[in-house]
Amino acid sequence: MAIQKVTVPDIGDYKDVDVIEVNVNVGDVIEAEDSLVTLETDKASMEVPAPFAGVVKEINVKIGDKVSEGSLVLSVETNAAAFAETPQPAAPAATPDVAPSQTQSTQVIDVTVPDIGDYKGVDVIEINVKPGDQITAEDSLATLETDKASMEIPSPESGKVIDVKIKVGDKVSQGDLVLTLEVTGATAVAPAPKQPETKEVATAASLVSQAQPVTAVEATDVHNTNAHASPAVRRLARILGVELARVVATGRKGRITKEDCENYIKKAVQAIQSGSVSSGGGLDLLPDPQIDFAKFGDVEVEALSRINKLSAKNLARNWVKIPHVTFYDDADITDLEVFRNAKKSAAEKAGVKVTPLSFLIKAAAVALKDYPRFNSSLSNDGESLIVKKYFNIGFAADAPKGLVVPVIKNADQKGIFEISREIMELVKKGRDGKLKPDDMQGATFTISSLGVLGTTAFTPIINMPEVAIMGVSKSAIKPVWNGKEFTPRTMLPLSLSTDHRVIDGALAAQFLTRYCAILADLREILL
Numbered sequence: 001m002a003i004q005k006v007t008v009p010d011i012g013d014y015k016d017v018d019v020i021e022v023n024v025n026v027g028d029v030i031e032a033e034d035s036l037v038t039l040e041t042d043k044a045s046m047e048v049p050a051p052f053a054g055v056v057k058e059i060n061v062k063i064g065d066k067v068s069e070g071s072l073v074l075s076v077e078t079n080a081a082a083f084a085e086t087p088q089p090a091a092p093a094a095t096p097d098v099a100p101s102q103t104q105s106t107q108v109i110d111v112t113v114p115d116i117g118d119y120k121g122v123d124v125i126e127i128n129v130k131p132g133d134q135i136t137a138e139d140s141l142a143t144l145e146t147d148k149a150s151m152e153i154p155s156p157e158s159g160k161v162i163d164v165k166i167k168v169g170d171k172v173s174q175g176d177l178v179l180t181l182e183v184t185g186a187t188a189v190a191p192a193p194k195q196p197e198t199k200e201v202a203t204a205a206s207l208v209s210q211a212q213p214v215t216a217v218e219a220t221d222v223h224n225t226n227a228h229a230s231p232a233v234r235r236l237a238r239i240l241g242v243e244l245a246r247v248v249a250t251g252r253k254g255r256i257t258k259e260d261c262e263n264y265i266k267k268a269v270q271a272i273q274s275g276s277v278s279s280g281g282g283l284d285l286l287p288d289p290q291i292d293f294a295k296f297g298d299v300e301v302e303a304l305s306r307i308n309k310l311s312a313k314n315l316a317r318n319w320v321k322i323p324h325v326t327f328y329d330d331a332d333i334t335d336l337e338v339f340r341n342a343k344k345s346a347a348e349k350a351g352v353k354v355t356p357l358s359f360l361i362k363a364a365a366v367a368l369k370d371y372p373r374f375n376s377s378l379s380n381d382g383e384s385l386i387v388k389k390y391f392n393i394g395f396a397a398d399a400p401k402g403l404v405v406p407v408i409k410n411a412d413q414k415g416i417f418e419i420s421r422e423i424m425e426l427v428k429k430g431r432d433g434k435l436k437p438d439d440m441q442g443a444t445f446t447i448s449s450l451g452v453l454g455t456t457a458f459t460p461i462i463n464m465p466e467v468a469i470m471g472v473s474k475s476a477i478k479p480v481w482n483g484k485e486f487t488p489r490t491m492l493p494l495s496l497s498t499d500h501r502v503i504d505g506a507l508a509a510q511f512l513t514r515y516c517a518i519l520a521d522l523r524e525i526l527l
């Protein structure tokens with residue numbers, strides 16, 4: 001048994017190269033050639049393979065470290081008493097061959113595959129430019145792949161791509177023509193490659209030719225999944241903030257291409273813009289149907305009001321994000337109506353019109369006090385409930401420019417006449433377009449009354465961040481069994497939508513029953 005240290009082998013002229021993956025753990029049994037860590041420069045990613053088999057005893061690098069040749073990577077316990085480090089073949093210079101074809105100040109040069117070591121017939125897996133592209137020196141022209149490595153062919157010069165001579169799937173070797181490039185000015189006069197400019201490429205390419213220990217290899221994403229992508233794509237992914245493990249690969253041998261990354265971003269942006277995602281995922285909705293309605297008959301296009309558009313966005317978000325459950329019941333408001341009618345003249349004297357809505361608002365404040373969870377909101381992180389100690393009831397009101405929801409503040413502390421007066425004032429303001437933001441803010445619960453308009457039931461949409469809403473349909477006199485006989489009672493249909501994340505069915509049923517009880521016997525308010 002011996003403890004052997006594994007260091008970063010010859011990686012050409014690179015220094016302080018990023019460690020982007022650590023592929024083993026302490027205790028792992030490894031074979032010779034297993035990948036230990038992945039390094040990445042701005043031009044290539046490369047793996048440090050194990051020079052021998054053994055058990056990993058200690059890891060001396062972590063993601064984010066910067067290493068150079070000779071940096072300690074890890075220690076391995078081996079069976080061998082000693083080991084000889086594999087000699088590093090000198091890195092062959094892979095200078096892209098550039099042959100001038102003209103001598104004018106603008107000239108077209110041939111860019112050929114540089115020295116890629118012993119490899120021949122290497123697969124072209126990506127073409128990164130097209131005719132007409134203006135490129136700068138060092139831009140990646142194409143990506144090649146062997147069974148051990150992927151590497152990019154950088155442009156030796158800045159210029160305009162005239163013709164691309166290779167395509168994905170081709171097999172190329174050193175000296176094969178990649179493309180023709182129109183270069184101008186001083187560069188054109190001296191088209192021979194400058195050594196320092198091509199050196200990085202030379203290093204990346206040369207890595208391939210080494211029997212071991214370092215190869216410029218295809219990349220995996222930082223989460224160590226099996227996502228495969230070239231250095232250029234990895235770089236793009238990093239710039240765009242794309243997690244490669246999430247991208248659907250369409251390239252050869254399951255590789256992620258530049259287009260895959262772009263498509264991923266495109267879909268994500270579309271999903272966000274259409275509002276079909278919450279944090280963490282999309283609904284993958286079909287695009288909206290595009291229909292030319294005029295094909296089927298006359299049409300007229302009406303512009304939506306600002307309120308219409310705003311409400312639409314809010315409603316769509318609330319409907320998609322909140323798991324609604326709606327509960328239905330009828331409240332017996334026979335006695336309430338008797339009482340309300342009895343108070344009509346008193347109300348008139350007080351200058352107010354009392355409708356069932358005032359009682360519905362008052363009863364809501366009382367029921368909310370009894371069931372505080374209904375008077376809460378989910379915190380934005382979904383970790384807690386914010387239970388409010390004030391009882392502000394919003395009510396939906398029809399206004400010429402669209403639906404508005406003014407709020408009766410502290411309804412628990414107000415009498416029926418006061419609530420009625422406020423309703424009248426707010427409704428008037430709404431119809432005159434004079435509601436202020438404060439008139440419509442701070443609701444803890446909302447009532448949507450279709451009142452006299454009709455309907456027997458509907459599903460009101462919760463007004464986020466509230467967790468419940470009461471829908472009110474048109475009251476009707478119905479026969480109700482009192483234990484001995486059917487009697488005519490004025491029944492008010494109620495539809496209570498709740499946010500199932502906060503309120504479960506049993507609690508909703510209790511709340512609705514309590515609400516009906518308050519409306520059936522207003523003395524409940526006194527308790």
Ligand code: CAO
Binds near residue numbers: 356395448451472475
């Ligand atoms: N069942 C039967 N009659 C009802 C009723 C009900 N649920 N609610 C109210 N009424 C009666 C009233 O008692 C009144 O009759 P009387 O004059 O005989 O007393 C009559 O209907 C008209 O009431 P109103 O509409 O003037 O007043 P209101 O307080 O009931 O409603 C308001 C005010 C602002 C809610 C209403 O005008 C309105 O805009 N409703 C539409 C709200 C809406 O669009 N909701 C849907 C939202 S989701 O798209």
